[in-house]
Amino acid sequence: MVGVSYPTAGRAQSVKAAVSAFVRAAAHAVPGDGNVGPEAMAGDAEDIRQSRQGDSDAYRRLVERYQDHVAQILWRFSRDRSIHEELVQDVFVEAYLSLNTYHGRAPLSHWLARIATRVGYRYWKEKARQKAAEPFSLEEWDQVAADDDEMLDRIEPDRAADILHRLLAQLPPRDRLVLMMRYIEGCDVAETARRTGWTKTMVKVQALRARNKLKKLLERSEMELM
Numbered sequence: 001m002v003g004v005s006y007p008t009a010g011r012a013q014s015v016k017a018a019v020s021a022f023v024r025a026a027a028h029a030v031p032g033d034g035n036v037g038p039e040a041m042a043g044d045a046e047d048i049r050q051s052r053q054g055d056s057d058a059y060r061r062l063v064e065r066y067q068d069h070v071a072q073i074l075w076r077f078s079r080d081r082s083i084h085e086e087l088v089q090d091v092f093v094e095a096y097l098s099l100n101t102y103h104g105r106a107p108l109s110h111w112l113a114r115i116a117t118r119v120g121y122r123y124w125k126e127k128a129r130q131k132a133a134e135p136f137s138l139e140e141w142d143q144v145a146a147d148d149d150e151m152l153d154r155i156e157p158d159r160a161a162d163i164l165h166r167l168l169a170q171l172p173p174r175d176r177l178v179l180m181m182r183y184i185e186g187c188d189v190a191e192t193a194r195r196t197g198w199t200k201t202m203v204k205v206q207a208l209r210a211r212n213k214l215k216k217l218l219e220r221s222e223m224e225l226m
Helices: 012-027 044-052 056-074 081-097 108-130 138-145 149-154 157-168 173-184 189-196 200-220
Strands: none
Touching: 044 056, 056 081, 056 108, 081 108, 108 173, 108 189, 157 173, 173 189, 173 200, 189 200
């Protein structure tokens, strides 16, 4: 986005409008692996320095470098493409406004992952406040869990993932977050604690409680937790 100058930190909406122009294109595709290579990361320090001085081109380079990484994380929080795009934009707006708090003690990808987790969790909590979770079709889950290899082979991975996403949506946001990070993203206890800001003990306790709630949810539907 050539020629855009970023406003002061107090004008978040203007920042969002500027950032959204080059985030939008990446959000149209399902996120890839989100990996950022060492060579790409080598330019972070200088781009961060220039971004703090108001260089829009430098911040655009950071967004382009890390947008897949952020998009992959937020795909776990919403599979609605318009909402997903909005969440990705929110992450880079928050990152820009708090760029002076990044001290470089950890890779920028780690710092952005923590912001992305916070933005996604906040979205879940707001959605939970607004309305109850959407009704879940037991017949759809039975189709996925059916003891029928041919049936399982016919189910598209995206559809199975969508059904799982909707099942987890019946849990409170806190339980949903820890299950998503520990068992879907495969984060260990330390990484989950780092991204959520919880202690390691809290992560372990929350994961245990969340698993029990999910098990009861399935048992109420006369299904066995696999």
